[in-house]
Amino acid sequence: METDFDVIIIGSGAGGAPIANRLVKAGKSVLILEKGPLFLPQYQTNNGLSDFKRDELFATGAEKQIRIPNMDNNGDSYYSSHVEPDLNDEPHVYRDFRKNSNNEFEIDENGNRIPFDKATIEGYTAQVVGGGTQLYGAVHLRFTPLDFKLQTFNAGRTDLIDDPNGDVQREVRDWAISYDDLEPYYVEVEELVGLNGTSPNQLKPFSQDFLQKPVEPNPISGFAKTGMEELGKILTNNGQPVEPYRTPLAVITEDHAPSGRKVPQDRETIKSGYYNRYGDPLGLKSSTWVSLLSPIQNFDNFQLWTNCVVTNLDCQGSRVDRIIFRDPAGKERILQVKSGAIIIVACSTIESVRLLKLSAEASAEFDRRINQNDLLGKYFLTHCFGGAETIVRDLDREDRRPLRFDKSISLDSDWATDCCATEDFLKSNGLWAGGAIYNNTSDQALPITLGRTHGSQDLDTIWNVFNSDTRLTGQGMVDFFDENFGTRLSVSFMANQVALKTNRIELHPTVKDKWGRKSAYIVKDWHPHDIHLMKTFAEQCEEILLLGRANDNRQEIEEGGIYLAGNALARIANHILGGARFGTDPKDSVLDINCRAWEFENLYVTDGSFMPTSGGANPTHTIEANAFRIADHLLSVLGGI
Numbered sequence: 272m273e274t275d276f277d278v279i280i281i282g283s284g285a286g287g288a289p290i291a292n293r294l295v296k297a298g299k300s301v302l303i304l305e306k307g308p309l310f311l312p313q314y315q316t317n318n319g320l321s322d323f324k325r326d327e328l329f330a331t332g333a334e335k336q337i338r339i340p341n342m343d344n345n346g347d348s349y350y351s352s353h354v355e356p357d358l359n360d361e362p363h364v365y366r367d368f369r370k371n372s373n374n375e376f377e378i379d380e381n382g383n384r385i386p387f388d389k390a391t392i393e394g395y396t397a398q399v400v401g402g403g404t405q406l407y408g409a410v411h412l413r414f415t416p417l418d419f420k421l422q423t424f425n426a427g428r429t430d431l432i433d434d435p436n437g438d439v440q441r442e443v444r445d446w447a448i449s450y451d452d453l454e455p456y457y458v459e460v461e462e463l464v465g466l467n468g469t470s471p472n473q474l475k476p477f478s479q480d481f482l483q484k485p486v487e488p489n490p491i492s493g494f495a496k497t498g499m500e501e502l503g504k505i506l507t508n509n510g511q512p513v514e515p516y517r518t519p520l521a522v523i524t525e526d527h528a529p530s531g532r533k534v535p536q537d538r539e540t541i542k543s544g545y546y547n548r549y550g551d552p553l554g555l556k557s558s559t560w561v562s563l564l565s566p567i568q569n570f571d572n573f574q575l576w577t578n579c580v581v582t583n584l585d586c587q588g589s590r591v592d593r594i595i596f597r598d599p600a601g602k603e604r605i606l607q608v609k610s611g612a613i614i615i616v617a618c619s620t621i622e623s624v625r626l627l628k629l630s631a632e633a634s635a636e637f638d639r640r641i642n643q644n645d646l647l648g649k650y651f652l653t654h655c656f657g658g659a660e661t662i663v664r665d666l667d668r669e670d671r672r673p674l675r676f677d678k679s680i681s682l683d684s685d686w687a688t689d690c691c692a693t694e695d696f697l698k699s700n701g702l703w704a705g706g707a708i709y710n711n712t713s714d715q716a717l718p719i720t721l722g723r724t725h726g727s728q729d730l731d732t733i734w735n736v737f738n739s740d741t742r743l744t745g746q747g748m749v750d751f752f753d754e755n756f757g758t759r760l761s762v763s764f765m766a767n768q769v770a771l772k773t774n775r776i777e778l779h780p781t782v783k784d785k786w787g788r789k790s791a792y793i794v795k796d797w798h799p800h801d802i803h804l805m806k807t808f809a810e811q812c813e814e815i816l817l818l819g820r821a822n823d824n825r826q827e828i829e830e831g832g833i834y835l836a837g838n839a840l841a842r843i844a845n846h847i848l849g850g851a852r853f854g855t856d857p858k859d860s861v862l863d864i865n866c867r868a869w870e871f872e873n874l875y876v877t878d879g880s881f882m883p884t885s886g887g888a889n890p891t892h893t894i895e896a897n898a899f900r901i902a903d904h905l906l907s908v909l910g911g912i
């Protein structure tokens with residue numbers, strides 16, 4: 272197939288859509304190839320029905336069984352969702368290690384942990400137009416200025432706890448750009464995506480406040496707010512209290528001119544328990560489809576080809592000249608790229624690295640260029656995350672009965688604080704980097720989500736919750752819901768993970784997807800300093816619940832980091848980053864400062880894989896801001912600004 276597009280973008284999520292939005296409006300011709308379908312919110316359909324279902328279980332049908340030879344969980348049951356790949360068709364494989372019944376690693380006769388492989392859908396964001404931004408909780412925090420220069424911040428420090436080999440100082444890199452470079456693009460995302468929130472009290476300078484106002488917080492969040500205020504009086508910044516702020520959310524709360532999306536007359540009615548983890552039938556959660564792509568859908572110079580999975584890139588010299596993909600019927604197609612056209616890979620980190628590695632296996636020239644050093648797939652990052660949660664009790668009553676709230680009348684988060692991102696906090700706790708803390712209002716707002724998060728399990732392991740807690744039958748189940756439903760409050764942290772070369776994305780030697788392509792193999796571990804960081808942050812989250820008087824009994828507060836979960840090595844917070852870091856030195860990075868692969872003239876990678884460190888907050892705001900920055904660069908290359 273001959274094409275005439277100036278730019279071809281693979282993937283329509285956070286890393287791809289901003290580039291399409293900017294370039295199409297500037298008159299460039301753009302094609303997006305997207306693996307998933309287009310699901311419309313109800314305001315865009317003729318019959319007023321959305322393609323997204325308010326289906327808590329999120330399943331496409333009946334229970335299935337994993338049938339992947341040599342996987343430790345072969346034979347386990349699972350449900351597949353309508354926006355994630357079927358586990359049997361397209362597994363991600365991750366390496367884990369045997370644990371005993373006390374959740375401790377088993378050790379072989381040589382003193383080594385005993386590895387095994389498991390199939391999972393962890394690390395797929397969402398396979399639909401909009402990608403992960405269709406399912407996300409829409410928490411849209413900026414990174415702090417410090418997040419961009421952690422190499423400089425940590426240079427020469429001798430106070431870092433649990434870093435015996437000096438990994439932090441050896442491995443961490445400053446970003447090739449600063450906070451100030453990205454600030455105008457953060458503003459652009461806030462306007463075009465339509466973020467609500469408040470900027471005062473954030474540890475990040477804002478040149479412009481949010482244009483959209485937050486909705487009223489759910490009453491249960493008041494405990495978190497009070498706790499954050501009290502903690503901020505203890506964890507001061509240069510002697511000044513650190514106050515909480517309303518969590519920035521990509522939810523349209525007022526009529527939004529850039530997307531044309533209008534809100535209901537009573538804007539409080541937009542709250543629902545179906546924000547985090549679900550597609551939003553109302554189209555008020557601002558996915559990249561709602562805010563960035565549907566506004567350009569009728570432009571003559573824009574095409575979106577859905578249900579098209581790109582399987583390979585090919586090159587002639589330094590130019591990617593062919594894109595090989597499967598069309599909606601599964602037929603292989605080859606797209607010839609016109610001279611001068613630009614290719615953007617934005618498939619989400621794991622799938623982008625996999626696509627580049629598969630392309631390298633198929634072409635010696637592609638291999639030589641993309642693997643000009645050994646860094647592709649290395650320094651894979653997620654986040655350190657975790658927190659504290661408790662049943663909120665009526666402390667004015669002698670029986671301390673639980674207080675019940677309707678948490679489904681909420682958005683994902685109401686309050687956040689930066690009190691654990693100050694230099695004072697980091698230095699006094701021997702930490703290399705900081706993070707954000709926010710309350711997850713909608714966490715466990717619905718019965719199945721309550722069950723699902725009990726025991727920290729995830730979608731493909733949902734039944735483990737009920738298998739491993741035998742109290743959850745009959746009256747035990749009734750009591751469980753009575754005690755926990757609408758009574759629990761959680762406070763979470765999201766913080767930087769130490770960048771390690773050994774944390775990596777490879778191609779699995781034997782497991783293949785339904786098209787015969789090698790699956791991604793995720794090899795990662797937590798660094799001892801990550802564990803120190805997660806313990807420190809989880810303790811602060813516990814303090815917030817105590818200081819906010821959600822509960823006055825420490826024993827009733829569960830706290831911890833994700834490293835404690837049974838499947839801790841697989842859990843990645845839905846945040847997949849790194850693996851193709853950008854930089855200024857071709858020997859030390861996969862991409863240049865503009866996210867162009869060093870040895871290619873027209874190949875860019877703009878999803879979360881460009882990040883050299885994962886940042887102290889949820890990543891989408893930064894991925895989108897960076898994509899707008901790259902779009903400006905492309906306009907200068909193509910001639911447009």
Ligand SMILES: Cc1cc2nc3c(=O)[nH]c(=O)nc-3n(C[C@H](O)[C@H](O)[C@H](O)COP(=O)(O)OP(=O)(O)OC[C@H]3O[C@@H](n4cnc5c(N)ncnc54)[C@H](O)[C@@H]3O)c2cc1C
Nearest residue numbers: 282284285286306396402403407408409410581878889891
């Ligand atoms: C349940 C959940 C909650 C989350 N909550 C938050 C949150 O509150 N805040 C936050 O900041 N982040 C959150 N995230 C993460 C957020 O969604 C991601 O950080 C973000 O979407 C990543 O952007 P991306 O461009 O890397 O990938 P995506 O946005 O996922 O886009 C990748 C796109 O590429 C397509 N694709 C993949 N492979 C191919 C191929 N071979 N050919 C063609 N197309 C392909 C995919 O179908 C997808 O549409 C959440 C994610 C999930 C799943």
